[in-house]
Amino acid sequence: MHHARSLTALLLTVLTLLAASACASTTPGTGSVPAASEDGAFPVTMTHRFGTTTIEARPQRVVTVGFNDQDFALAVGVEPVGVREFLGYPAPDRPWAPEGVRGKQLPTVGSQDLDLEAIAKLEPDLILGINSYIDDEAYGLLSGIAPTVAQTADYPEGATPWDKQTEQTGQALGRSEQATKIIAETRAAFDAAIAEHPEFEGKRAVFLLGSSAAGFYNLGADDYRTGWLTELGFDVDAKGGEISYEKLDTLDRDVLLGEGIAEADFKRDLVQQLTVVKEGRYVGLGAFDDDFAAALGFNSPLSLPFLLDIAVPRLAAATDGDPATTPAPYLG
Incomplete structure (x- = not known):
């Protein structure tokens, strides 16, 4: 689902942006990661289909490049500073979105193709791409911008179960306790339907x-x-x-x-x-x-x-x- 052409063409531009951002001070986006994050969870090493990614400290500026990853970050209490468009659907207006993001226009970083320039300009310290369909080249370019978490090799591409994706997201963001809680609440909804x-x-x-x-x-x-x-x-x-x-x-x-x-x-x-x-x-x-x-x-x-x-x-x-x-x- 990702075109290598657009990524390669932007490589030099992204490297230039990264060099510039390294010299600038970075202020975390307001409300991007709540202070309640589990700082003791870091550093954490995530294993995925491209190898491993080590996240040294609690992320402050999270960009989601997976098609649905923004929902998983929000589910554990983290508002991304940039998201990937999905389905041509006005995501901020979705009825299940947390109140804090209803109607808010979160910066976007592409839809079918990712916009590396836009990602780099947001100065992320973590890129979430569990449902991103990226290939080796795309992963290499993204991880050159910030530590990048991709899908594990345990499931077919794009087929990570919702609970596993929630666990991985919680681990990457230092929000495992919140992930466990939202998984239990969602499973309870299934259990109620099954019982009835x-x-x-x-x-x-x-x-x-x-x-x-x-x-x-x-x-x-x-x-x-x-x-x-x-x-x-x-x-x-x-x-x-x-x-x-x-x-x-x-x-x-x-x-x-x-x-x-x-x-x-x-x-x-x-x-x-x-x-x-x-x-x-x-x-x-x-x-x-x-x-x-x-x-x-x-x-x-x-x-x-x-x-x-x-x-x-x-x-x-x-x-x-x-x-x-x-x-x-x-x-x-």
């Missing part, structure tokens, strides 16, 4: 993401955006992929979820004749620019409880065995 709806266990679910003239994309367990479903007890296909309308009947399971599905495509005969649709077991979760889609993409301990509030009642209506109780469509 034991019927979810073992149900086979299909999650269709987007539609086109050719068909749909079926999200599998290899995509982190199905993790919340499996945590609730649902079974999903091990691997996702494109599925044509002609083969859609192979996905006629216990419950069908859809996000970003065009109304015209959903009304096609090959879709409407599916048993799961005829029996009212389809859960429509809105468009790509709705809050649910953003909560799904951020997949953070802040956004997941919001996601559950929307999805769980609709999943309950789809799996109660009563065709008369059809899930209400989510309208954003």
Whole structure:
């Protein structure tokens, strides 16, 4: 997801900026890292897919270059001084954001491509890129600006579970206690849903993401955006992929979820004749620019409880065995 061309072209400029910033005094951004951080946690060495990164002292100016890393920093009480744009979504307005950042325009450091000049100008002392999809070259350039934490090699690229990402973020920021607390609170939301709806266990679910003239994309367990479903007890296909309308009947399971599905495509005969649709077991979760889609993409301990509030009642209506109780469509 990162283009090496833009990084290489900016290398000389970034090195110049770094030389200049090294001669200047640095004042931490107001409120960027609360004083309650666990100073005793430093120095800390983080292991990741590119090697190790040692963070000598409590970070004061954190830039997040992972697509969803800003949410994880905020979840443990740290406001980044710069963030990566994600989903073309107005992130400061997301309903699960902490009150302190609602409506605030945090400086951005790129979207699909990272802007190394912008990152260097922010004078970070830590760069968080756990969900950044960076390669070796990008990592080398970023770590030349500041200590950089990337994804571990324990999971496929971009597939770090939310709780593990929270743990890593807390460790890097000296906020492990806060990370443990927010993980427990988020797991409690899952536990409450599971206790209230034991019927979810073992149900086979299909999650269709987007539609086109050719068909749909079926999200599998290899995509982190199905993790919340499996945590609730649902079974999903091990691997996702494109599925044509002609083969859609192979996905006629216990419950069908859809996000970003065009109304015209959903009304096609090959879709409407599916048993799961005829029996009212389809859960429509809105468009790509709705809050649910953003909560799904951020997949953070802040956004997941919001996601559950929307999805769980609709999943309950789809799996109660009563065709008369059809899930209400989510309208954003």
